[in-house]
Structure formats: C-alpha cells, structure tokens
Amino acid sequence: MTESAALNIVVLAGGISHERDVSLRSGRRVADALSSAGHRVVLRDPDASLLPYLAEYRPDAVFPALHGSSGEDGALLELLDALGVPTVGSSAESARLAWAKPVAGSLVQAAGLPVPDSIVLSHESFRExxxxxxxxxxxxxxxGDLVVKPASGGSAQGVTIVDDPAGLPRAMVEAFTYADVAIVEHRVRGTELAVGIVDTGEGPRALPPVEIEPTHGVYSFDARYNAGETTFYAPSRLPATVLAEVEAAAVRVHEVLGLRDLSRIDFIVDASGTPWFLEANVLPGLTETSLLPLAIEAAGLDAASLYGELVRTAIARG
Known part of the structure; x- marks a missing residue:
C-alpha cells in the first residue's frame, strides 16, 4: 500500500456495557489488522472526550468494534452520522431494529422466515x-423446553436454557438483570449456525456458515470467549443443500432489517433441515475466538484487506 492510499481510521472499542472486555479484544484485533495493511489507526474508547475529538480530528472513517448498548442500540451511530463521519456498519435505524430482538423477530417472521414461538415480558408487567x-x-x-433471554444484548449474557419448569422463575430474574424486557421462547433443538454477511459495495453475500458445538452442550458466554470450550466447524458439516438455504435466509434477514457492510445472523437448524432465526448482530465479535473471523478465513479472505474494503465502502457512502 502506498502512503497516499493509507487512511486515518478511528477504531472504537470498550464502552460501559456488560460486553466491554469482549469489545476491547475485538477492537485491538481490528486495529492491528488495519495497521498491518498500512492504515493509520487510533484506538478509542467511547467516553466523554470522543465526540469533541472526532469533530476536531476528522478521521477518514470510524470502525466501531463495540458490543452491547455502547454501539449496537443505534444512539452512538446516530451521533456519528450527525457529525458527518463515515462509519462502517449499519445505520442507527437498522441497528435499533436488530438490537430489539422481539422487533427483529417480528420483521423476519413477517418476511416468511421461521422464528421460534415466544412471549415477550417487561419487568414491569411481570411484577404488576x-x-x-x-x-x-x-x-x-x-x-417443552424453553430459552429465556434478555430482549437486547449479546454474548449469551442473561440467557438460560429451561428444561425444568421449576427453573423458570430464576431464569426470568437472570434475564431481567441485563434488560427490562425478557423473551421466553420455545427451544428449537438442532445445530447452531452463525452466518457472516459482508457487503463491500456489490450487495450482501454470505460467508461459509460456522457450526457451533459447545463442549458442555450450551454456547454460553464462557464457551464463546475461552479457547477449548467450543469446537467450531467452518464451514459447517451440514449438507450443502441445507447450507445453501441457511445462507439465503441470512442474506434475506440482513436485507429485511436494512443492515449494511457486515453482520452476523444466527440460526438453529432442526432435524428436518429448517433454519430457525435466532438473532441478528450488527457489530459481531471480532476477537480471536469469534465467529465472523472464522467465516472470513473459511471463505479464503484476508481480514485486513476485507476490513479496509469495508472502510472504503463507508467512505464512498459518505
């Protein structure tokens, strides 16, 4: 890369959400990749000094590597847009849709894709x-068995598998620890897949689906971020016909929610080969054990080059 092609990029990582540590790991990986490609990268926490810094520094682009409400609820993305700073990823409006899992599920279901039956409960109504x-x-x-989870958030925090009705009250308390709204949904048994979507200006395309096989049966927070807790298969071992259907469904979800640049769409594929939509992630994890980097590698892509293309796509979008 020539000096003229080098870009000034601010990578955002950290924040005050429950997923701060994961975000910091993602941010460092992204910053290292972009630096290795010759770009000038500054790694910043989204604190009180960030907006004045961006207004004065005027980077070529911002690459958010934020997880949880710090970056995925749309608030910060809207402010970055108001500043006129090109930003990798989805718009604030689309991020809000994906962040609210019940809303995303309703939109995906209305588009004709299978979504597990569920009941959404606010903490207030639960008490009242x-x-x-x-x-x-x-x-x-x-x-049957249930899954209880916060209506927003990620990294499986606050998620409980309930196979005994006696455990349901405790599961609700755990979910309400992370959000004021909880989802209780029917547990679909099958193979868990994560499908990365990337779009560098030519339309969204699915990366090879990553199959998730936790050592202890549940893809928990620890299983996600501790090496050896989960076996990943990239690409998945499922039949090619099933994977093609999953990839098409993932692209459809990405489009229905109006997502941009990159996302990760999660499914459970049941015994009949039907993919059931679980959730969409507008700022997926990019750590050394995260699913999107595994999919990027399985696709034969270079992460540093891809991240650079995503930055240029954001700049071209203005």
Whole structure:
C-alpha cells in the first residue's frame, strides 16, 4: 500500500456495557489488522472526550468494534452520522431494529422466515400481573423446553436454557438483570449456525456458515470467549443443500432489517433441515475466538484487506 492510499481510521472499542472486555479484544484485533495493511489507526474508547475529538480530528472513517448498548442500540451511530463521519456498519435505524430482538423477530417472521414461538415480558408487567400467574400462562402457551433471554444484548449474557419448569422463575430474574424486557421462547433443538454477511459495495453475500458445538452442550458466554470450550466447524458439516438455504435466509434477514457492510445472523437448524432465526448482530465479535473471523478465513479472505474494503465502502457512502 502506498502512503497516499493509507487512511486515518478511528477504531472504537470498550464502552460501559456488560460486553466491554469482549469489545476491547475485538477492537485491538481490528486495529492491528488495519495497521498491518498500512492504515493509520487510533484506538478509542467511547467516553466523554470522543465526540469533541472526532469533530476536531476528522478521521477518514470510524470502525466501531463495540458490543452491547455502547454501539449496537443505534444512539452512538446516530451521533456519528450527525457529525458527518463515515462509519462502517449499519445505520442507527437498522441497528435499533436488530438490537430489539422481539422487533427483529417480528420483521423476519413477517418476511416468511421461521422464528421460534415466544412471549415477550417487561419487568414491569411481570411484577404488576404477578410472577406466578404470568409464568403459569407462559408454561401453558409454550410447551417443552424453553430459552429465556434478555430482549437486547449479546454474548449469551442473561440467557438460560429451561428444561425444568421449576427453573423458570430464576431464569426470568437472570434475564431481567441485563434488560427490562425478557423473551421466553420455545427451544428449537438442532445445530447452531452463525452466518457472516459482508457487503463491500456489490450487495450482501454470505460467508461459509460456522457450526457451533459447545463442549458442555450450551454456547454460553464462557464457551464463546475461552479457547477449548467450543469446537467450531467452518464451514459447517451440514449438507450443502441445507447450507445453501441457511445462507439465503441470512442474506434475506440482513436485507429485511436494512443492515449494511457486515453482520452476523444466527440460526438453529432442526432435524428436518429448517433454519430457525435466532438473532441478528450488527457489530459481531471480532476477537480471536469469534465467529465472523472464522467465516472470513473459511471463505479464503484476508481480514485486513476485507476490513479496509469495508472502510472504503463507508467512505464512498459518505
């Protein structure tokens, strides 16, 4: 890369969400990759000095590597847009849609894709209507094993698999620790897949789906970020016909939610080969154990080059 081609890029990492440590790891990986490609990179925390710094420094682009509310709820993205700073990733509006899992699920279901049956409960209604009465209705409406999770957030924080009805109250408390709204959904059993989507200006394309096989049966926070806790298969071992359907579904979700540049769409594929949509991530993890980098490698792409292309796409978009 010539000096004239080098860009001034600010990578954002950290924040005050529950996923701060993961974000810092993602940010360092992105910054190192872009630096290795010859770009001038500054790694910044989204603190009180950030907006004045960006207004004065005027980088060529910002690459957010933020997880949780720090970057994925759309607030910071809207401010960056107001500053006129080209930013890699989805718009604030699309980020808000994906961040609210019940909203994303409703939009995806309306587009004709399978989404697990669920009930959405706010902490306020849970208290006001009485926990015992609410959970009785939930158990009647949703048969079998359940998954309880916060309606926003990531990295499996606050997520509980409930295979015994006696564990449901505790699972609700755990979910409400991370968000004021919780989702109780029917547990679909099958193979968990993550599909990375990238778009460098020629339309979204799916990377090879990554199959997730946790050592202890549940893809928990520890299983995501501790080496040896999970076996990943990139690409997945599922039949090519099934993977093609999953890839098409992932691109469709990306489009339905209006996402840009990069995303990760998560599914459970049941025994019949049907992919069930779980959630969409507008700023997926980019750590050494994260799924999108595994998919990038499986696709035969160079991460540093791809990140640079995404930056140029954001700059061209203005």
């Amino acid at each position: 209507l009485g926990a015992a009465s609410v959970l009785d209705v939930v158990r009647q409406a949703l048969e």
